[in-house]
Amino acid sequence: MKNILHIISGLNEDSSFSVKLGNALIEKLKETYPGSEVIVRNLAKEQLPHLQKENLIAFSTPTDNQTKEQFEAVNKSEEAIQQLLDADIIVIGAPMYNFGISSALKAWIDHIARVGVTFRYTENGPEGMVKDKKVYIAMATGGFYSQGEMQSYDFVSPYLKTVLGFLGMTDVEVVLAEGTSINDTKEQAVKKALDVVSV
Template identity: 45%
Template sequence: MNILQINSSARSTGSESTRLADALVAKLSATAANVSVTRRDLAAQPHPVLDEAALQALFTPAEQRNAEQAARVALDDALIAQVQAADVIVIGSPMYNFGITVQLKSWFDAIARAGVTFKYTATGPVGLLTGKKVYVAVARGGMHRGAPSDTQLPHLKTFLAFLGLTDVQFVYAEGMGLGPDAVAKAQAQADAEINAVLV
């Protein structure tokens, strides 16, 4: 089983979403044989944002790209290859200002490529990254689950489904900014959720 872990917190240490992603991967690794884990920390290894130069490189035919354009596209190619090779994807996703982090958005932009990870058809787009299990560890400072303020979850669900990733399980740690007691409660609940989804 090939596991791809994506940590998208801007924090190199002390990230709750990363702690939960680590816990998910550890439990997955303990319950399966022949496990290979690839970890990508988007804070330690930030992916460049999708800017005009990147768009020009992507829309230039491969045989016509200059060296700089080829190198830029190769960065995205490497991330796509990791996703394609994964059987299980574990994403640590903190909520920043009601949404996903810029680090995760850059990763999303890199792996969404027409004709490779999705395709357009007469009846609409079809995701090509099928047959994979996804776990998302969501961490929030406040309490947003099931509330109108939770714009993070719809974004994650919509994007993953767009690529064909429809078998998705979420684990939550909420109230991380509400004091020590709330943190302890959130961590205990999140750990219980991990145990429940990985029975």
């Protein structure tokens, strides 16, 4: 039995390839770990706000001194972090937008990356504090990036691996449904991605 967190950021709801892929991965995980609990956080439906200067001030203000607005701003971050810490397995749906992640997913990352909370600086350098997690990136791209000349245009998987690794999540597997904008390949994109993942 595992606690699974499904982060959704595909805008096309159930027809998003990253959502379909994430759901299929979770079905596999539930077969492997019967009785697992799944929490779904849909960032496309309930977006976290872009960070403002006020958020940064709120993050560094002691709770007792926070205004109501600051408390609410910090609370959004604390809630997202707690969901992350409670999970054993995290499935992150990541559509490629303009070679990078969606702004909704970036806002989530900006809320979970907090110095002193999810990472810290030690005399040996930075240390991630979100440990012992397995992460699957359910990634969807209109074109092809797994090989060939477009590989270096993929700023989704290297970025997510880097930032999650910085926070301590080093066991990250990218599951890629590619060619979703191309008629000849889109039907098979999710199946092909699932064929090569071992859950």
